[in-house]
Amino acid sequence: MMGQRKILIVEDEEMLLLAIKKKMEKKGFLTCEARSVKAAIKSLAKDKFDAIWLDHYLLGQGNGLDLLQKIKADKKLKKIPVFVISNTVSREKIKKYVKLGAVRYYTKAEYELNRIINYINWYISKK
Amino acid sequence: MKIRPRIILIFGFLFLLIMVITTYATSYFVRLNLKVHSQEEILALTINKAENVKEFIRGQENFMANLGASQVLRDYLGSPTLEEKSRAKERLTRTLGTDNNLLELLLMDKTGRVVISTGLTREGLDRSSDTFFTQAQEKVFFKDIYYSESINQVNYAVAAPLKDENGNLEGVVVGRYKPDSFYAVVLSRAGLGKTGENFVINSDYYFLTPSLFTAEDQVLKKQAVTVNTKECFDPQEVSQIKTNGYQAMGLDNVFSFTNYRGVQVVGTHAYIPETSWCLISTKDQTEIYAPARQLTYIIILISFFSLFFLIIIGYIVASRIAKPIEKLDDGTRKVAAGDLDYKVATSDQDEIGELSRSFDRMTKKIKESRQGVAREVKEQTRELREKENELEKQQSAIMNILEDVEREKDITSRERDKLNTILHSIGDGVFVIDLDQKIILVNKIALSIVGRSDEKVIGKKYSRIFKFISEKTNKRNDQFILESLRTGKMQTMPHYTNIVAKDGREIPVSDSASPLKIKGGQVIGCVVVFHDMTEERRIDRAKTEFVSLASHQLRTPLSAINWFSEMLLNGDAGKLNKEQKRYLAEVYRGNKRMVSLVNALLNVSRIEMGTLAVEPEPTSLTELSDSVLRELEQQILKKKLEVTKNYQKGLPLIKLNPKLIRIVFQNLLSNAVKYTPRQGKIKVVLKKVKDKIKIIIRDTGWGIPKREQNKIFTKLFRADNVKEKISDGTGLGLYIVKAIVKESKGKVWFKSAKNKGTTFFVELPLAGMKKKEGAKGLIGSIE
Numbered sequence: 001m002m003g004q005r006k007i008l009i010v011e012d013e014e015m016l017l018l019a020i021k022k023k024m025e026k027k028g029f030l031t032c033e034a035r036s037v038k039a040a041i042k043s044l045a046k047d048k049f050d051a052i053w054l055d056h057y058l059l060g061q062g063n064g065l066d067l068l069q070k071i072k073a074d075k076k077l078k079k080i081p082v083f084v085i086s087n088t089v090s091r092e093k094i095k096k097y098v099k100l101g102a103v104r105y106y107t108k109a110e111y112e113l114n115r116i117i118n119y120i121n122w123y124i125s126k127k
Numbered sequence: 128m129k130i131r132p133r134i135i136l137i138f139g140f141l142f143l144l145i146m147v148i149t150t151y152a153t154s155y156f157v158r159l160n161l162k163v164h165s166q167e168e169i170l171a172l173t174i175n176k177a178e179n180v181k182e183f184i185r186g187q188e189n190f191m192a193n194l195g196a197s198q199v200l201r202d203y204l205g206s207p208t209l210e211e212k213s214r215a216k217e218r219l220t221r222t223l224g225t226d227n228n229l230l231e232l233l234l235m236d237k238t239g240r241v242v243i244s245t246g247l248t249r250e251g252l253d254r255s256s257d258t259f260f261t262q263a264q265e266k267v268f269f270k271d272i273y274y275s276e277s278i279n280q281v282n283y284a285v286a287a288p289l290k291d292e293n294g295n296l297e298g299v300v301v302g303r304y305k306p307d308s309f310y311a312v313v314l315s316r317a318g319l320g321k322t323g324e325n326f327v328i329n330s331d332y333y334f335l336t337p338s339l340f341t342a343e344d345q346v347l348k349k350q351a352v353t354v355n356t357k358e359c360f361d362p363q364e365v366s367q368i369k370t371n372g373y374q375a376m377g378l379d380n381v382f383s384f385t386n387y388r389g390v391q392v393v394g395t396h397a398y399i400p401e402t403s404w405c406l407i408s409t410k411d412q413t414e415i416y417a418p419a420r421q422l423t424y425i426i427i428l429i430s431f432f433s434l435f436f437l438i439i440i441g442y443i444v445a446s447r448i449a450k451p452i453e454k455l456d457d458g459t460r461k462v463a464a465g466d467l468d469y470k471v472a473t474s475d476q477d478e479i480g481e482l483s484r485s486f487d488r489m490t491k492k493i494k495e496s497r498q499g500v501a502r503e504v505k506e507q508t509r510e511l512r513e514k515e516n517e518l519e520k521q522q523s524a525i526m527n528i529l530e531d532v533e534r535e536k537d538i539t540s541r542e543r544d545k546l547n548t549i550l551h552s553i554g555d556g557v558f559v560i561d562l563d564q565k566i567i568l569v570n571k572i573a574l575s576i577v578g579r580s581d582e583k584v585i586g587k588k589y590s591r592i593f594k595f596i597s598e599k600t601n602k603r604n605d606q607f608i609l610e611s612l613r614t615g616k617m618q619t620m621p622h623y624t625n626i627v628a629k630d631g632r633e634i635p636v637s638d639s640a641s642p643l644k645i646k647g648g649q650v651i652g653c654v655v656v657f658h659d660m661t662e663e664r665r666i667d668r669a670k671t672e673f674v675s676l677a678s679h680q681l682r683t684p685l686s687a688i689n690w691f692s693e694m695l696l697n698g699d700a701g702k703l704n705k706e707q708k709r710y711l712a713e714v715y716r717g718n719k720r721m722v723s724l725v726n727a728l729l730n731v732s733r734i735e736m737g738t739l740a741v742e743p744e745p746t747s748l749t750e751l752s753d754s755v756l757r758e759l760e761q762q763i764l765k766k767k768l769e770v771t772k773n774y775q776k777g778l779p780l781i782k783l784n785p786k787l788i789r790i791v792f793q794n795l796l797s798n799a800v801k802y803t804p805r806q807g808k809i810k811v812v813l814k815k816v817k818d819k820i821k822i823i824i825r826d827t828g829w830g831i832p833k834r835e836q837n838k839i840f841t842k843l844f845r846a847d848n849v850k851e852k853i854s855d856g857t858g859l860g861l862y863i864v865k866a867i868v869k870e871s872k873g874k875v876w877f878k879s880a881k882n883k884g885t886t887f888f889v890e891l892p893l894a895g896m897k898k899k900e901g902a903k904g905l906i907g908s909i910e
Contacts, residue, residue, distance in 0.1 A: 013683050019690040026699055057679055087682040088675050108686040109722045112693055 005050040005124060006030040010040045010067065011085075012059045016108075020053060023113050027121060037062035041070065049080055050124050054102070056086035056093065065093070068100045083120055085111075130452065131445035138441045139434060146430040150423055157419040165393050165415040166381035172318045173408040174373045176325055177397035183312045184401050187285045187304070188267040194222060194232075194300050195267070195287030203243075204236055204289055204297040212243065219245050219300075228308045230282055233301040235260055246303070247278050259286035263299045269402055272306055272335045274347055281306055281346055306346075310336050313406070322411035324386075324394075330403050332356055340388060351387040351407060359396035359405040368398040383412060451479045455486060467494035555638065555658040560589045562612065562651060576636070576659050578629040593655070598623040598635065608655055611640035615650045626657065635660040678729045685725065688718045720855060727859035731842060745780035746788060748813050748820060755792040756811070759800050766805045775814040781893060787867045788891075794860035795824045795887050801856070802849050802885070803828035815893070819873075822889040831879040839877070840865040848881065864889075 007029045011017045021031045032047060034040035036059040043049075052071070056064040064084060071077045084097045085106040094105050103123060106116050194200070203215035219232045223245050231246020239255025241248060254260055262268035263286030270284040286301040313327055313336045326338035332350040337343040358364060358380075367375045381395040386409055394409025458471040467490055471483040547570075550557055556573030558566055566589050574580045577593060584592045595605040604625075607618035618640050625633040636657040643652035692715040694700060696708065703711065756763070756770060763770055799809045803826045812823035831839055835846045843858040850856070868875040872892050879885035 013687070015687045016683065016690070019687060019694065022699065023690070023694060087679040087686065090671075090675055109682040109689060109725070113690040114693060114697070 004028060004030045006032065006047065007051045007053060007120070008032050008034060008040065008043055008047075008049045009053045010034045010058065010064070011053065011055040012036070012057060013055075019113060023117055027117055036060035037067045037070070040067055044071070044074075044077055051120055052080055052082045053120070054082050054084045054086075056084065056088050065096055065100070068097065068102060072101050081120075081124060083116070083123075085116060130449040131442060134445040134448070135438055135441040138437060142434055142437055143430075146426070146433075150426050150430075153426065154419055154423050157422055158416050161415055161419055162383075162393065163378070165410060166378045166395075168318065169323075169393060169395055169408055169410055170376060170378060170381050172323070173325075173395050173397050173406060174376065176313065176315075176408065177373060177399060177406045179312050179315075180309075180327065180399055180404070180406060181401060183309060184269050184399075187302075188269055188287075190226075191285040191287035191300065191302050192267045193287075194302070195289050197289075197300075200234060200300060201289050201291065201297055203234070205291070207236075207242065216243050216245070219243060226304070228305045230278060230280070230303045230305055233303070234298060235301065236298045237296050239299075242298070248303075259284045259301045260299050262286070263288050263301070264296055271329060271402060271404075272309070272347070275303070278303065283309065306336070310343075314338070320410060320414055322392075322414040323408070324392075324410070325406065325408045326351070327399070327404050327406050328356060330360055330405075335404060349387075353386055354384045355382075355386070355394050355396050355409070356405060356407060359398055359407070365398055365400070369400050373397060448479065451475055451483060455479070455483045458483070458486060458490075462490050462493075467497065553656075555656050556636075557654065557656050558589060558593060559643065559654050560608070560612075560652055564588050564590065564608075564612075566592065567652065573657070576628070576634060576657070577626060578632075589655070593657075594627040595620070595624050595636070595657075596627060596633070598625050598633070608640040608653055611642050612650060612653045615642045615644065615648070617641040620657065635664050637663075674729060674732050678725065681725045682722065685718060685722050688714070689722065692718060724857050724859075727857040727863065730863055731859055743782035743784055746783040746785045747778075747780055748788070748822065749774045749778060751785060751789050751792050752796075752811055752813060752822075755789065755796050758793075759796060762800050763809075766800070766803070766807070768800060768803060768806070769808045771808065771810045773810065773812040773814075778813055778815055778820070779893065781820055781891060783871060783891065788871070791864050791867050791889060792822075794864045795822075795889070798860065799824055799826040799828065799885075799887075801853055802826065816890075818893045820891045820893060822891070823886060824889075825884065825886040827884040830881045830883050830885050831877070832881045836877075836879065840875075 005028070007024055009017060009020050009024070009031055011020065011033070012035050017033055017035070021033065024031045032043050032049070034043050038060055040052075054064045054068065058064060058067070064086065068082055068084075071080065071082060078101070081103045082101070083104050083106070084102045085108055086093075087108045097105055104119065197218060199211075199218045200215050203211035215234060219234065223229050223232050231244060231248060233241050233245070233248055233254075234243040235254060236242050239253055239257070239260045241250050241252045241254055244250050248254075259268060259270045262270070265288060267285065267287045270286065272281060272283040274281050282303050283306055284301050284303045286299050288296055289298045289300060291297050313325055315325075316323070319325065319339075322339070324339045326341065327335045328351055329335050332352045334341055334346050334349045334351060337346055341349060376395070376397070381393060383391060383393045386392045386394065391412040392409040393412055393415055394407065396408070397406040398404075399406060455471055458469055461469045469490065470487045475483075547568075550568070550570040551572070553570065554572065556576045557568075557570045558573045559568035561567050565586055566584050567586075569584055569592075571580065573593070574582065574584065579592060582592070589608070590603075590605065593605075594603070595608075596602060597604040604620075607620050610616075611618040620637055620639060624636055626636045627633055637660050638655075638657045640653050640655045642650045643654055645651050692711055695703065695711050696715060752772070752774070756772075796809075796811070803809060807827045809827075810823070810825040812821070812825070814821050814823075829848050829852065831846050832848055835844075838844045839846070840861050842862045844862075845856050845858040865875055868889055868891070872894075874890040875888065877885055877887045
């Protein structure tokens with residue numbers, strides 16, 4: 001595909017947002033941030049994204065699962081690969097994310113940012 | 128419809144049918160017969176009469192012919208002297224007297240002048256134009272019947288010529304007759320029956336004679352113009368008669384037609400050529416067919432009488448058939464009502480009689496069999512009575528025992544009351560069942576948990592009152608109770624068991640089923656204890672959420688530090704100098720330790736909460752081991768450690784939770800790598816021994832001092848010798864390993880000596896882990 005890839009980063013922690021954004025841009029992504037389900041939906045309606053970075057706990061109403069459900073229920077959005085990167089490790093939650101169709105689940109604290117981003121990059125470029 | 132009327136009706140109908148056919152048939156044939164007969168008769172009669180008429184005419188002609196030969200008359204005509212005249216007249220007068228019917232006699236000379244007349248006709252009259260003169264010149268001439276004015280009456284004339292020796296005509300003598308004798312001939316009633324009519328007509332169809340139905344004054348006034356009369360004068364027929372006479376006439380000349388009176392008759396005709404007359408002979412059809420009609424009437428009359436009699440007979444016959452049937456029917460009713468002694472008892476030899484006798488036989492058989500049955504029943508009753516007596520004896524024996532038991536019971540009931548009181552004061556739900564799974568004891572709490580506080584449940588099957596189901600599958604989950612009954616061992620309720628209350632609510636419960644045994648070890652029942660876990664679950668969930676949240680909150684800043692350090696180290700914010708890099712590396716490492724500690728703490732808290740989830744799947748231990756070793760490769764290479772793998776061939780897959788067992792491998796192997804100095808050796812053995820799998824991890828490291836070996840599996844413990852050398856370590860790894868292995872129904876132990884190395888043994892049953900429901904998995908350090 002021509003042009004730069006765009007990723008929507010849905011994460012509530014400011015400092016983490018910054019780190020992710022910077023790293024993504026370094027890798028050549030265009031980024032957009034959202035800290036709540038509401039903001040994410042808004043952004044998704046405005047722009048076309050090649051991937052979504054999704055955290056579980058978010059600001060305001062709803063969490064990552066809710067957002068993922070909404071995305072997968074939307075014809076236009078359900079094809080966008082979603083990567084869930086969160087600190088919660090609840091088995092139930094992981095199962096749910098996978099069942100809903102998240103591409104992969106990462107535990108934040110245990111992964112180098114680099115690796116995660118490499119994976120995302122690789123995943124969407126194979127298309 | 129009943130038999131009787133049915134039979135009567137059928138026969139009646141048949142009879143009528145036959146009669147009708149008979150009537151018609153006979154009527155037809157009789158009439159035919161009669162017709163032919165009558166035709167024959169009439170023909171014969173007619174011909175006969177015709178001959179009579181002919182003969183009469185001839186007779187008359189002969190008579191005159193005779194007179195014509197009279198010498199006297201001829202003499203006179205030859206010499207008409209007075210003397211001769213008186214002699215001639217005398218002759219004529221004398222002749223006149225011989226026949227009553229002669230009206231007058233006339234003598235005419237050859238000129239046609241009446242010279243002598245005995246009657247009213249004047250002498251001297253010129254009658255030369257008269258046919259009786261003109262036609263009688265050669266031979267006798269019979270003149271038609273006609274009305275004569277001169278004598279004022281109907282008459283006929285016969286004239287005969289008088290001839291001399293030479294045959295020359297000298298004169299004509301005419302006789303004029305009353306037609307009466309002629310009438311008499313025609314009107315004779317022989318063979319005519321009642322309506323037989325004969326008459327003669329002339330060629331103008333005028334009656335020349337009276338007839339049965341035509342008066343004399345109609346003569347020469349009335350006509351009879353019919354098919355019959357016309358045919359008589361038919362030229363062909365006339366010529367036939369003239370040539371062949373009456374032989375030519377046949378039955379076809381006799382036919383039925385409407386006569387001059389308009390009556391239907393059968394008749395015929397006969398032509399009389401001498402005078403060109405026709406003789407008509409008819410008989411009324413009614414008279415002809417009268418016999419047929421009479422016959423028909425008679426048949427009908429007979430039929431009715433016969434029908435009447437037939438009905439009566441039919442009734443009788445039907446009765447004779449119906450009566451025994453009715454009797455039989457009556458008999459069946461009586462027998463059906465219960466009178467088995469009743470006999471139809473008929474002596475008829477016909478089929479009905481047979482039937483009724485068979486019926487009687489059958490009744491007899493029924494009676495006999497009933498009697499037989501009655502006898503058997505009596506016999507059985509007697510047997511039963513005997514048994515009853517026996518039972519009574521037994522009962523009294525039992526009663527005696529029971530009395531003893533009662534006494535015992537009193538004691539036990541007092542004990543039981545005590546028990547009940549205790550039971551009801553236990554905080555958990557308790558119920559006791561017997562071997563038939565029926566409730567024999569229950570406490571208030573058990574009933575209140577399921578919302579059946581007011582019900583009487585003693586004696587009912589427990590499964591109707593206490594429905595244990597699995598929270599996940601909604602299926603019955605009370606096998607633990609049955610297991611307990613069967614095996615005589617205590618069984619714990621599976622996790623995530625709910626009980627369904629009367630109103631359908633599902634309440635989480637836990638606890639166990641214990642068998643009730645009597646002396647000797649025989650299981651006679653089961654005690655099931657359960658308690659409402661709703662509160663516990665809530666607390667549990669709260670704890671879990673807390674831990675989850677806590678972990679999230681703890682890790683978020685750690686993640687930030689992690690990633691930013693990473694980025695700095697990568698030079699994403701610019702190149703770093705050596706010192707900056709070093710400090711940063713320390714920061715990064717410190718962070719990694721924190722992360723590791725937080726993970727371990729979270730795992731520990733989960734283990735302690737008992738909310739480990741176990742999802743066994745067939746796992747290859749060799750793969751796990753290899754995978755973990757790969758992770759540690761860097762370190763292994765750095766420390767130049769020699770790693771030997773000794774995996775038994777054909778090692779089966781075990782149902783384990785790979786993640787959890789991975790953690791075991793990770794901990795044990797990373798320990799081996801961490802606590803073995805450079806160029807040390809590590810050996811990993813995987814083998815199957817009987818029904819277990821053995822994992823042996825041996826290192827040539829610093830070992831665990833004996834003094835501290837007993838604390839190695841405790842929380843946060845690190846032996847002093849390694850603490851010195853490696854500051855890194857949470858002290859939680861082995862605690863976690865032990866918990867996991869225990870959970871997997873396995874064993875973990877070790878052999879170690881200071882500086883001699885350590886060997887850790889893990890034994891896992893081949894049967895694998897049992898599935899344990901748990902909300903959480905353990906946190907793996909590396910995915």
